[in-house]
Amino acid sequence: MHVSCFQNAMHFLAEVDTKESVTFLAAKAKTEDDLERLECVVRSIGPTKHADVLAVLTEMADRKEFRIHVAAMGSLREFPRQAVIPIFIRHVDRADEYAAAPPITECGPRWIEFAPHNALRKWTGADFGENKSKWKEWWENE
Secondary structure (H helix, E strand, O other), X not given: OOHHHHHHHHHHXXXXXXXXXXXXXXXXXXXXXXXXXXXXXXXXXXXXXXXXHHHHHHHHHOOOOHHHHHHHHHHHOOOOHHHHHHHHHHOXXXXXXXXXXXXXXXXXXXXXXXXXXXXXXXXXXXXXOOOHHHHHHHHHOO
């Protein structure tokens, strides 16, 4: 199946938002080998906001492939802040990858604007930059 058709199918399943479609998308994310298709799946399941999906997105955020990590982190932004702040803290040390990535579009923002430490700063008002231990300490005292 062509990637754009696959992407449309994944978005359709996510919009249906039934337990069955979410279960299918979560399983697909765990078994898909093609990175482009996996990225489509990961971007599609975020808006569903089901608890089952949170674990899958967390696993995808831990992947070494930057495009999959970014897709997962973007989808995780759809969840309640309290549920995802620890995940974002875990990834503040990936800022170099965000800084090195080319602009999203020719005139668009750079990926660094979406880096985990920047999201944490916007959500919390705290600013510990890329210092994971400071973020962890802050979170433990919240």
